[in-house]
Amino acid sequence: MSCVSCATLTPGLLDLDEARQRLLAAARPLAASETCPLDAALGRILAAPVHARLAMPGADNSAMDGYALRLVDLDTHPDGLPVIQRIPAGCAPAPLAEGSCARIFTGAPIPPGADCVIPQERCRLDARGRMHVHGEALLGANIRRRGEEYGEGAALLPAGQRLDAPALALLASQGIVEVEVTARLRVALISTGDELVEPGTPLAPGQLYNSNRVMLRALLQPQNCEIVDLGTIADTASALREALSQARDCADVVICTGGVSAGEEDHVRPVLAELGELHFHGVAMKPGKPFAFGHLHRAGGDVPLLGLPGNPVASLVTWQVLGQAFVQACQGRRPRPLQQLPVKAGFSRRAPQGRCELLRVVLDRHEHEPVARLAGGQGSAMLGAACQADGYLMVPGDMPILEGNAYAFLPVAQFAV
Template sequence: MSCVSCATLTPGLLDLEDARQRLLATARPLPPSEPCPLDAALGRVLAAPVSARLAIPSADNSAMDGYALRVADLVSPPDGLPIIQRIPAGCAPAPLAEGGCARIFTGAPIPPGANCVVPQERCRIDDQGRVHVQGEALAGANIRRRGEESLEGTPLLPAGQRLDAPALALLANQGIVEVEVFARLKVALVSTGDELVEPGMPLAPGQLYNSNRVMLSALLQQQDCTVIDLGIVADTAAALRETLSQARDRADVVICTGGVSAGEEDHVRPVLAELGELLFHGVAMKPGKPFAFGRLHGAEGDVPLLGLPGNPVAALVTWQVLGQAFVQACQGRHPRPLQQFFVKAGFSRRATHGRRELLRVVLDHAELEPMARLAGGQGSAMLGAACQADGYLMVPGDTPVMEGNDYAFLPVAQFAI
């Protein structure tokens, strides 16, 4: 199934929200569905909605340890109520006779005839074993009613839901042992650049280690993708053409890092135009301006390509605010809008011309209101600040940061889901 619909190349730089909207407008679920045992379903994406098979709770039951009784029997009980049965969880109770009560435990079914559970902390047992209630008892108190969470046929989880631990527990609570999920998205990872060397190899002058491959592979695995690592590609059009052709034939989505700018050694855009279409290039953000999006034409349909900048922080930021949502949509998920709130800046900084700047910041909670402070160096290759950052301070283009002013803050915790 194709993941990319018709689009036209837009000249100039796109606003971040516009770029994100265009990406998501083209995304369609790619993989087929398959059955998956519940024990292996963590992180998988539901391909079909799930409805309740059972009422939960399946019967009226006690919300706490205490005594089940009729409120009417407390009108004048000078001698207390005798305990006429004991009801642990998992047993079937007998009907409650008038004038008596039942010792009951959390989760145990309410005996027919009882309409209240009084917590044990509010009950006193006398020498004859009779129960004396202290304080008021109300009909319906501390009783979980049958079906108050769900009845048979109640929608539980929609298609597109990523299965986390609570979702798996919800399904297990219904006795479900297998669900229909989308197959794992296959993502080909291509690193470009003659200067790149894999970690563990000796560095020659002018070379640097390929941190992007490690980072993006980890980020894709966090999204439960199957990563097809196609290694480092030499800075030639022929080498890139061959690798992208392989990627198109093996993957659902292709991600390239580096080679997306306009230099003589940047071949991603011309090769993409040769093998498919470049749909847009350039986003008005710093870091991340060279981000590119297109599609590779293939015999079995088009394959989308995300071109991320080569600098590691720029690659990270563009993945978080653009690429991740697109990949989630291709998985069949429903990506959430970017979550942001306003915080005060604890520093001043000169304006960035023409582009929104995403500054890596930490939140200082020492004051009454959280204060954003720079996490460290803000260069697009400086990973240390990205490791420390709580999020990004979103500063509009041509706008200086003034200490004490409010700015939009984008927490990075939202990208961990």
């Protein structure tokens, strides 16, 4: 779903969808892999598909606590069935004798000869200890069949799968203790700006604390990247040239913030042109217009560079809708399409000029359906609204927002994985 038609774009800027498609087309997954113990594999990316070593379930077993029996015996023994064995999970049962039943528990193997399980709530034991059934009994009821979920050799997880808790549990259920995963993606971080200082340092006039560095480290860590933090550099072409050369030689992807606009102190584009190639600059989105993408030339393979804007909210938004998907593709993952849901606006606002605007909004759920309301100030340096936002209301360029109309809503929760 395109956020903006070509007719409304500012000339020279890429549509957001096209920018994302170009990035994903340029992503090259890492070829290197390593063996990782299962206990240390959380968040890692499978380098090769995994197939089942065992059928699951490994044997016919009971789906609930109850009594295992032959269905025909209910008709031929109206005086009840004697309970001749007790079968807990992990037990190897004996064959079920004709005209009898077995007390059985959830997950326990079905005794040979039994063809249904009756839930204990529908069973009654008489004074002689014989079991009687209330209601209808069906052949095969409450039995989980061997291989019902998957058989031996079946595909379990594909290459590119991120290993979360359920995936690790699935592997453990197969007795797997180690897996082949892609090597960690090495991402070099560079902050540009003479005005930037690190938190904890006294501010001089005109200086700002570097929030982008902390934010991007926090965004990269859940992606299981190895971060090479090259710190903050001065707003000079020589300093940037040195930093990009260092980053190119030690990382798989380079991310820099700031210096990507068109001012006299913005050196990313000209320096990138010296050291490599600029593929595109400028995306028709607000915030995030100055986003840039290119490659640094290196013997043995070029290194991609993502140039994020210096304003922290613009840096955050461009990472979420553009940068994160690119990094995931470089890890061998299959990035999900942007999740977009129709949500009504609880406010009116003038049209953005030639750019798709991503407004930070909270969802008001007091109505019969969610309504988007502005989370606070929408400036590209205003982090407060970003902290409160449930997502972004995405408004096409040159289209005013009218209260009550529905627009595309991007939940921020989709960027957490």
